[in-house]
Amino acid sequence: MRRAEREAAYVEFATTRRDQLRRIAYGMCGDWHRADDLVQTALVRLYVAWPRVSRSGTEEAYVRKILLNAAIDESRRAVRREVPTETLPELAAATGLDVEERDSLVAALQTLPAQQRATVLLRHWLGLPVAEVAAELGISEGTVKSHTSRGISALRARLSAAGA
Secondary structure: OOHHHHHHHHHHHHHHHHHHHHHHHHHHHOOHHHHHHHHHHHHHHHHHHHHHHHHHOOHHHHHHHHHHHHHHHHHHOHHHHOOOOOOOOOOOOOOOOOHHHHHHHHHHHHHOOHHHHHHHHHHHHOOOOHHHHHHHHOOOHHHHHHHHHHHHHHHHHHHHHHHO
């Protein structure tokens, strides 16, 4: 069978069986939109295997098996375990600073000594716990606390002086 004939046979099979495959997929997943996705996945996989499957005459069984495997694969995805809600949760952090405030904050951060700047950024920008910052920087937890405290005090002083 030539390529053009194989493609014509595939197109005929796909167009005549699409509605039936969609009903089968709906029975597997219970959602028409997911059923459409499953049928599309099945038809793509069938197209790849079409020369081999059409020779053996097992197109129907093969595409049903593909639908079943695709439905199982789809149900295992983490996205399918998400539950839609009517209301969105509150934001974890306040909305960002405007450009001028952010620029002045970054400029003030650059004036801090390296160790203070690192502890302030790791603790307050990334929200890491004291123990994790200490391990990452190779210093004691007490040193992290003192550097952070001094750094925050210096930032407040610089920012209030710049704003006055």
